[in-house]
Every structure is written in structure tokens, then in C-alpha cells.
Amino acid sequence: MVIITDATEADLDQIFQIETESFEDPYPYSLLRAYLFLANKLYLVAKQREKVVGYIIGIIQYGYRGHIVSIAVEPIYRKQGIGAKLLNEIEERFKLNGARYSYLEVNTNNLSAISFYRANGYLIMYVRKNYYGRDKHAFVMVKNLYYKYLD
Structure with a gap:
């Protein structure tokens, strides 16, 4: 069973491991640690x-918009609903x-x-x-947190 809880300094080594397994250009450990204090x-x-x-x-940001800075799930635990639980x-x-509303950036090649x-x-x-570097573009994706869209 998976539980969602606040991150602590004791979690940082495991978070950093997931970060490095998940991204081509991972955040440095120091930045992941700084977010413990910035993300409140x-x-x-x-x-x-x-x-x-x-x-x-x-x-x-600005009191009215949520920015998803980063999200990652350890590769062997993907496709089990864990990312959706974190997002929710x-x-x-x-x-x-x-x-x-909530927004995030995602590499245009990350289908x-x-x-x-x-x-x-x-x-x-x-x-x-060029969000991720030269010729590495990002889509900005947005979700309204108060209205459901009909397909």
C-alpha cells in the first residue's frame, strides 16, 4: 500500500536517486534539499x-497559481497510479x-x-x-482546479 506524506530531510537520498533515474538533466541534490524549505x-x-x-x-506563485516543479516515480513503480495519487x-x-489552476512544463518529446x-x-x-536547453522545448500544460472539462 502506498501512502502520500510530507517529504523530510531523511527522504532526500531516495528522492535524489529517483530524480537521477528519471531525468536526463536531474536537479542537483542541493536544489532538491532547498525545496524542502521553499515548498512549504x-x-x-x-x-x-x-x-x-x-x-x-x-x-x-502570486497567490493563485500552483506550479508543479517536479514529479517522478521510481521506474519499476510506474503505471501503478502512484503519479496520479501524488498529482491529486x-x-x-x-x-x-x-x-x-495548476501548471507544469514537460519536454515536447516526452510522450x-x-x-x-x-x-x-x-x-x-x-x-x-529552449526551456530544457538549446532545441529542447517544453509544453506548458495547465489544469483549472475548479472546473471539469468535458471530453
Whole structure:
């Protein structure tokens, strides 16, 4: 059984391991640690027993928008609903903090992540050129936290 809880410093080594397994250009350990203090109850981990199997970091900007800074699930635990649980929990916390919508950036070539976000209610709004480096673009995807869209 997977539980979602606030991240702690004790979780950082496992979070960093997931980060390096998940991204071509991972965040440095120091930045992941800094977010423990910056994200204020918006840095969550998914745990199976005591093992961290996924994490999500969010921040509230301008008092009304939630930004998903990073989300990752350990590769062998993917496609089990853990990412969706993390996403749902952060969106609820965004709403409790007054956010009207949630947004994130995703590499335009990361088709599995784009599909995951679309399945969870995110819509592609525009392209942010060179977001991940030269010729590495991102889609900015947005989800309104108060209205459900009909397909």
C-alpha cells in the first residue's frame, strides 16, 4: 500500500536517486534539499512501507497559481497510479492555498508524460522554446482546479 506524506530531510537520498533515474538533466541534490524549505507543505513523497517510490514538488506563485516543479516515480513503480495519487494530493493542497489552476512544463518529446498529464486533466497551452536547453522545448500544460472539462 502506498501512502502520500510530507517529504523530510531523511527522504532526500531516495528522492535524489529517483530524480537521477528519471531525468536526463536531474536537479542537483542541493536544489532538491532547498525545496524542502521553499515548498512549504507542497513537497510530498509516495512511500511503500518506508521506501520512497515517488515524489512531487509544488509551489504557489502570486497567490493563485500552483506550479508543479517536479514529479517522478521510481521506474519499476510506474503505471501503478502512484503519479496520479501524488498529482491529486498536490492539487488539493494547491486549492487549500488559494490556487485557481495548476501548471507544469514537460519536454515536447516526452510522450508518456504528456499522455499522463492529459489523462489527469491537463491541457497543452503553448510551447516554451529552449526551456530544457538549446532545441529542447517544453509544453506548458495547465489544469483549472475548479472546473471539469468535458471530453
